[in-house]
Structures are given as structure tokens and as C-alpha cells.
Amino acid sequence: MFDLEPTEEQQLMVQTARELAKNEMDPAAHDADEAAKLPEGFLKKSWELGLACPAIPEKYAGASMDRSAVTGAMILEELGAGDASMAFAMQSPAAVAYPVLDYGTDLQKELVLRACTAAEFPKLSAALMEPYYDFDPTMLRTTALRSGTNYVLNGAKCLVPNGSTADSFLVYAREGGSGFDNVSAFFVQKSLPGVTVSAKEKNMGLNALDTVTLTLTDVAVSPETKLGGPAGCNFERIMSYGRIAQSAIAVGVARRAYEHSVSYAMERKTWGQPIATRQAVAFMIADMRIELDAARLLVWEAAWHLDKGEKATKESYLAKMVVDEMVLKVTDDAVMVMGGHGFIRENPVERWLRNGRGFGTFDGLAMV
Amino acid sequence: MINFQHGDLLNNLSAAVEQIAREHMRPFSREVDEHEHEINPDSYINTMYEVLKATGGASNSPVMGAKEGGDKKRRTGNVTSVVFIEKMAWGDCGMYLATPMPLLGGAAVGAAGTPEQKLKFMGRFKEGKPKWAAMAITEPGCGSDSGAVTTTATLEGDSWVLNGEKIFVTAGKRAVEDSEGFVVVWATVDRKAGRSGIKPFLVDHHTPGMKVTKLEHKHGIRCSDTAVLVFDNCKIPKENLLGSAEVKPTGDSKGFKGVMATFDATRPPVAASAVGVGRAAVEYTHEYLAKQGVAPRYGIGRNKLTAIEKDLMMMEAKVKASWLLTLKAAWMSDIGEPNNLEASICKCKAGRDMVAVCQKAVEILGPEGYSRKHLVEKWMRDAKIGDIYEGTQQIQKLVVARRIFGYSREQLA
Ligand SMILES: Cc1cc2nc3c(=O)[nH]c(=O)nc-3n(C[C@H](O)[C@H](O)[C@H](O)COP(=O)(O)OP(=O)(O)OC[C@H]3O[C@@H](n4cnc5c(N)ncnc54)[C@H](O)[C@@H]3O)c2cc1C
Numbered sequence: 142m143f144d145l146e147p148t149e150e151q152q153l154m155v156q157t158a159r160e161l162a163k164n165e166m167d168p169a170a171h172d173a174d175e176a177a178k179l180p181e182g183f184l185k186k187s188w189e190l191g192l193a194c195p196a197i198p199e200k201y202a203g204a205s206m207d208r209s210a211v212t213g214a215m216i217l218e219e220l221g222a223g224d225a226s227m228a229f230a231m232q233s234p235a236a237v238a239y240p241v242l243d244y245g246t247d248l249q250k251e252l253v254l255r256a257c258t259a260a261e262f263p264k265l266s267a268a269l270m271e272p273y274y275d276f277d278p279t280m281l282r283t284t285a286l287r288s289g290t291n292y293v294l295n296g297a298k299c300l301v302p303n304g305s306t307a308d309s310f311l312v313y314a315r316e317g318g319s320g321f322d323n324v325s326a327f328f329v330q331k332s333l334p335g336v337t338v339s340a341k342e343k344n345m346g347l348n349a350l351d352t353v354t355l356t357l358t359d360v361a362v363s364p365e366t367k368l369g370g371p372a373g374c375n376f377e378r379i380m381s382y383g384r385i386a387q388s389a390i391a392v393g394v395a396r397r398a399y400e401h402s403v404s405y406a407m408e409r410k411t412w413g414q415p416i417a418t419r420q421a422v423a424f425m426i427a428d429m430r431i432e433l434d435a436a437r438l439l440v441w442e443a444a445w446h447l448d449k450g451e452k453a454t455k456e457s458y459l460a461k462m463v464v465d466e467m468v469l470k471v472t473d474d475a476v477m478v479m480g481g482h483g484f485i486r487e488n489p490v491e492r493w494l495r496n497g498r499g500f501g502t503f504d505g506l507a508m509v
Numbered sequence: 510m511i512n513f514q515h516g517d518l519l520n521n522l523s524a525a526v527e528q529i530a531r532e533h534m535r536p537f538s539r540e541v542d543e544h545e546h547e548i549n550p551d552s553y554i555n556t557m558y559e560v561l562k563a564t565g566g567a568s569n570s571p572v573m574g575a576k577e578g579g580d581k582k583r584r585t586g587n588v589t590s591v592v593f594i595e596k597m598a599w600g601d602c603g604m605y606l607a608t609p610m611p612l613l614g615g616a617a618v619g620a621a622g623t624p625e626q627k628l629k630f631m632g633r634f635k636e637g638k639p640k641w642a643a644m645a646i647t648e649p650g651c652g653s654d655s656g657a658v659t660t661t662a663t664l665e666g667d668s669w670v671l672n673g674e675k676i677f678v679t680a681g682k683r684a685v686e687d688s689e690g691f692v693v694v695w696a697t698v699d700r701k702a703g704r705s706g707i708k709p710f711l712v713d714h715h716t717p718g719m720k721v722t723k724l725e726h727k728h729g730i731r732c733s734d735t736a737v738l739v740f741d742n743c744k745i746p747k748e749n750l751l752g753s754a755e756v757k758p759t760g761d762s763k764g765f766k767g768v769m770a771t772f773d774a775t776r777p778p779v780a781a782s783a784v785g786v787g788r789a790a791v792e793y794t795h796e797y798l799a800k801q802g803v804a805p806r807y808g809i810g811r812n813k814l815t816a817i818e819k820d821l822m823m824m825e826a827k828v829k830a831s832w833l834l835t836l837k838a839a840w841m842s843d844i845g846e847p848n849n850l851e852a853s854i855c856k857c858k859a860g861r862d863m864v865a866v867c868q869k870a871v872e873i874l875g876p877e878g879y880s881r882k883h884l885v886e887k888w889m890r891d892a893k894i895g896d897i898y899e900g901t902q903q904i905q906k907l908v909v910a911r912r913i914f915g916y917s918r919e920q921l922a
Binding site for chain 1: 510511512513514515516519583585588807808809810811812813822823825826827829830831833834836837840844851854857858903906907909910913914916920921
């Protein structure tokens, strides 16, 4: 029966994430963005809370919680409301752990899942995006061609989170023609010949997030490095999880911008009255709220399909489409609500707009 | 626990409603649209009335009391109701508005009526021939500002005497001239008292002094009669006042708010009817394009989508978003949560976006979309009313904004 009440477990996780966002992320976000660096000790501290991949089974020393995209979306919204850079950074191990949990061989599980439950933040990252305007997960330019028993990888990946410190990358590459089915993922060590890791990328936003461009030139890897072994993985489903995760973070960014706009509009006065009493402002904020609520429901619904074991390619794609448009509009309106002050970097709306613009240009940058 | 699925009972019932929509609405859509006020959708009306009588659904609209699952604690009437309405409007929104059930008028009686009033005015929907009920608030001089009605009600002995003119009364003629229905008329008992002097009155069909003077010719939903009702010394029994007769001091508008609360329950149904129209347009566009060999490629890199694919996907997403907001608002009333904000959110979004969706559908089909060969142009005309009645898009935004800021209507007008 239709129900939108989160479970107690979900409420607890949301609470934990919310506190982290409020106490550690939001207050540090401005300086981190300016310094283009995560706050000192942030990854370690957030890692200890166990929010990144709580579904890793006990067998690998994990928390063994339900593998739920809905729960994941709820958590990521909170983290996104804290700060998008930090949210992507702290959650990035999930983008390796969960595909391994779902499709990995026993050996891969043993190695990766153990690393993702260790005390240290894992030095693993996933490399999916490519630096082309028409980036298309169903037609990756990065290829993996058989050569004898090995695979040879060629291509370029961008926006690889925590890339400067990672020493192993899960690289998505196309083995054949177009379509999700032709995509596989390979574990590529940074130390391999042909692997080049760029300096930290400089983007419009997400400055505190360490992302790199990874270039692969005739990188030879063994068949054992292929995610899932010969059976491979269900890349279509991985993309759905990714799109939901990324959208949930965007919903969080938008929510924070909305909440900020509400309180600012009630305080700021022109001609003696709060600007919130002017319809032009009030209606803009009402619209922010309407679109925000709508987008969140689309994300949850898509996630719910995955949790039921169903395919959610269309649902997650449409949710992301709506969310990407929404987060840009809402963060842009948030700047407008603050007028000239919104243009000043001291005010967070300026950063939220730069971060908000990013979502429509990324695909599957996080994972639930 | 988050769940977007309905129970089996509701799924079965809504499949039955969809069947009615398919068989008794769609085939007549064009004809009734082309012959405004000339032909009645009898096949639909009669079929639906029998169904409603049999299920008891007609007596307590818009909440068609079906219990879902075995969970006694949770009411499901509001969710059930929006699910049915969405299906009916998918069939034909004009016909849905001509459904022989108490609709808005019934919602008011349900919310504020005494047991006697409920028995007298709602009991009739369980028997005999099809009947309608209507709600008359709007006047030539006031629409959005419903607190400014000028129609008067004066107590004379054991009767209230009504004088004034009401416009845009949905199902007005069907309710008071064509059937043994009724209309809820909002009138002031004390002009000086402002909003607190405004009361709803139950006026029975064929009451002397009440006249239908005009039927509007409309952009869409042509099958629904939109009537002008004139009250000229129209006498009704004293006990036909809905709610309390007491006029609170100026400024105290509690009584008025009580009646307005009816609308928290009726906005999600209006949103649902808009969604039904939008979904019809999206599905039709999909089918049309599929025949032309165009299938949207969900999942590929977004900059590779064609303009049509993008539009179509956005239409689909908009329909779904509005629908989920509508279900949320309805679900909240089922679990007894105040949903004033959510009801306005869904009505605002569905009203506005379904217009955009249907306009796009016409655009995508090109000259075929503009042609009356297809129903898409009709759905576009039907969709617009969802953006207007029961509080325009702007009025919904006002409500949303007031809720967000905790402002009174004086603070944000
Ligand atoms: C087909 C149809 C069926 C209807 N059925 C019924 C019915 O059954 N019963 C009934 O009582 N009424 C009914 N109505 C009336 C309907 O509810 C009103 O038309 C509607 O509420 C708008 O009122 P109005 O037309 O007077 O517009 P106005 O109130 O004059 O508004 C004109 C414009 O100004 C905007 N506006 C008004 N006030 C504000 C404000 N404070 N801030 C910002 N913008 C504002 C409005 O959004 C609108 O765009 C029906 C109307 C139609 C067309």
C-alpha cells in the first residue's frame, strides 16, 4: 500500500548524516571550496560513521544492512545538503564496493570489500565519465580489447573522485559495439605502464573534491581484473544506482539552497517589508519548494524499483533529467533571492549555483 | 516503509475504472466535445451510476471509501479516490466532471454536514436515477477572492432567502434542473462581518426562485455543464445551512476556514484529474511516434537525444512527478496529517505542468497534433481548466508561500 514513511532504521541513518552535514560539512564548505581541498581529517572522520557502504555483509566485516537504494538516496540527500564536494568524496568508495558486492568474483569481493570495511579510507575509485561533450555510457570511447589472454585498455576518463590518492581504479570500458551490455569494468592499478593520472582537475565547482583525469594508453590487464570475471557485470543497473545516487545529492544541494532562501527572504527588508511578502519573491520560493518535492519523489520511486529487484533504467534516467534541471533552477533562484549579495563568494548560494550547474554534466558520479 | 505500489484491491478496482474509461468514455470523447450541450454521455453516466450505487461510492465522494488491504488503522479513501479520478480523467476529463456523484458539493456536506443533512442530501445518491451535486461560490465580481461573495442569505421565519448570481457552476444544470440533486451555495448572512459572515447553504433541485440562466461555451471540458445560477428570493429551509450560523466578530474567520478546509481534500482530486489528461496525451504521443518508428532511448548520453526524445521524456517525467505529489498529498490526509501545503503543491504543479505537457504533445505531432482527427488537441484544451479552477496556479502558489513563511493572508496577499 502506498506509503512514504521512512523506517526507523532509515530515520536513524538520516539523522546521523544530517548531523554530520550540519556540524562538519556545511560550516567548512566555504573554506574548503576556496582552498580547493577537503577539510583536514574529514574523510577519516566521515568514514568512521559507516555511511558510505553500509550494505557490505558481515562476512567482510561490514554492517550488513539492507542493500537499499531508497535508504542510500535519503542519506545522500542529507550529505548533499551539507556539501556536494564532501558528499562525493566520502561516498566514492561505494562506487567501487557496491558493483563488487553485486557482481564481483569471490576474490574481488575479498579484496575490495575488506578494503571498504577497514579503518583506513580505501584508496579506490571508479572511473566512468569521459571528457567529451557527447559522453555516452552506452557508447564509451574507452575500449577494452582482447589481446591474447589479456585485455588492453585505451581511453581517457575524467572527474575521477579522490583520484590523486587512489591507487586502484575501477575503469569502465567498452568491449564491443554500443549498448550497456558491451560495457565491462576493470581494476587498473595506478602503477601499471600506460596509466597517467593528471594533476587535480580544476572545475567551475566542486572545488574541494579531488578529481583527476585518467589516461590509459595500451594498458594491459589480466582477465582476473574484470569485474565479475567472464560473466561481467550488469552495467545498465550500475548506471541506475549511480544516477539515483547523484540525483539524491543534487536534491540535497537544492534543499539547502531553498532553506537558505526561505530564511533570508523573511529577514531581508526592502521598503520596510521582508522581501518574502512580495509575490515575485514568494512565488519563486514556492516554485523552488514545489520542484524540490517533486524531484525527491522521482528519485525515491526510481530507487524503490531497484530495491524491488526491478530494472529502473527509465525511472532513474527520468529522475536525473528532472533533478538536473531542478537543482540548477533552484540554486540559480537562490542567488536571485539574495540579489547582489548572492554574487559574492562569501555567501554560500554562489557556491551552490556553481555546484548545482555540475549535475547536468555528470553521469553516475556516485553510487548507492 | 516507502512503497509506491497500491494494494491488490485498489489495483483491481482501478482496472475496472480504466475499463469503463476505455469503453464508455474514450469512444465518445470527440463527439461530446463537438456537440457541446447537445449530447449527453449517457453510456458513461448510466454505467458509472450503477457502479457507484453498487459500491456505495456515490454517497461519499470525493472519498469513495473503499478500504484497501486489511489495515484497519489506515484510511485509504483519499488515495483510492485520486487513483480512480486519474483514470476517469484519462478517459475523458469532461465526462469525469459529468460523473453522477456529489463531487465538490458532496465534499462540503461530508466535511461540515450534520447526520440529518448527510442522510437527506447524500442518501439520494444510493438510489434511483443518476444525480449530481454542485458547488457555487464564484460570482461575476469575485473568483479567487472567495471571501468577497455578495450573494445574500436573510433569515425570514423558518427560511433562508437567497439573492444573488453565481457563475461557472460545474454541473449546475445537471444538479438542479436535470436531476434530483442539489447545489451548495455560498452566501453572506452579514456583509459587515466579511469572511466570517459567509456560509454555505444546501439548495435542493428545482427550488423556486433558483434559475439556470446560461450555460457557458468553453475552451475544453465541453461535456461538463458550466452554469450561471440566479437566485431571486429563493427560499430554503432554515436547517439547510451547512455548519454553524454564528457570525464570529470581524477578523475571526474560523468558520470560514472550516469550509475552506474542504478544499484541502479536493485539491488532490483536481490534481489527479489533470494528471489523467496529461497521461493520456503522453501515452498517445508515445504510441503515435512508435508507429513512426521513433522510440525514446532511455539511458543514453543525454546530449545524444533528439529534441523529440527529450521533450517526450520530459513530458513523461512531468506526469509522473505530478502524480507522485498528488498521491503524497492524498496519502497524508489518509494518515491524518495536515496536508494544506502538499495539496496546493500538487494542484499547482499538476495544473501547470499538464498544460505544458499537452501543449508539447500537440507540437510533437505537428499538423497531426493540431488536427481534430486526434484527441491530443482536445486534451490540451481540457488540461487548461486544471490550471484555473479550485484556485488558480497563482492562488496555489500563494497558499504554498504562506505555508512556507508561516504568513497570514494579510502578510502575503
Ligand atoms: C469551467 C469552469 C468551472 C468552474 N467550476 C466552478 C464551480 O463549480 N464552482 C465555483 O464556485 N467556481 C467554479 N469555477 C470558478 C473558478 O474557480 C474561478 O474561475 C477561479 O477560481 C478564478 O477566479 P476568476 O475567474 O474570478 O479569476 P480572478 O480571481 O479574477 O483572477 C484573475 C487572474 O488573477 C490572478 N490572481 C487573482 N488574485 C491574485 C492574487 N492575490 N495574487 C496573484 N494573482 C492573483 C489569478 O491567478 C488569475 O490569473 C469554474 C470556472 C471554470 C472556468
